Amino acid sequence: MAASWLEQLSDEDVSFIKRFVVASGSLKELAKAYGISYPTVRLRLDRLIEKIKVLDSQEIVSEFERTLRARYAEGKIDMETLNALLTAHQKELDKQPDSGRRGPS
Numbered sequence: 001m002a003a004s005w006l007e008q009l010s011d012e013d014v015s016f017i018k019r020f021v022v023a024s025g026s027l028k029e030l031a032k033a034y035g036i037s038y039p040t041v042r043l044r045l046d047r048l049i050e051k052i053k054v055l056d057s058q059e060i061v062s063e064f065e066r067t068l069r070a071r072y073a074e075g076k077i078d079m080e081t082l083n084a085l086l087t088a089h090q091k092e093l094d095k096q097p098d099s100g101r102r103g104p105s
Helices: 011-022 027-034 038-056 063-073 079-095
Strands: none
Touching: 011 027, 011 038, 027 038, 038 063, 063 079
């Protein structure tokens, strides 16, 4: 069984969520606690929300794709890179013989 989305978050992500909850969901308080601007906190939260959606998605079955999409949600790779890597990965998978498939007897 795959790890839950919470188990897949980094320590930094979990710490951010904890501080968010302790601040009663106030982004203004969170920005003050981190010593950064409100828009920066908003961006961080938006990226974390997208990352959680990716990690919790039942539609993504490939661990490779899930990892790539999580990195994209974090802003670590751009859409062009994401698509290029997913396309290359799919081509590699298409080249591999299906070991579970049997030919006619």
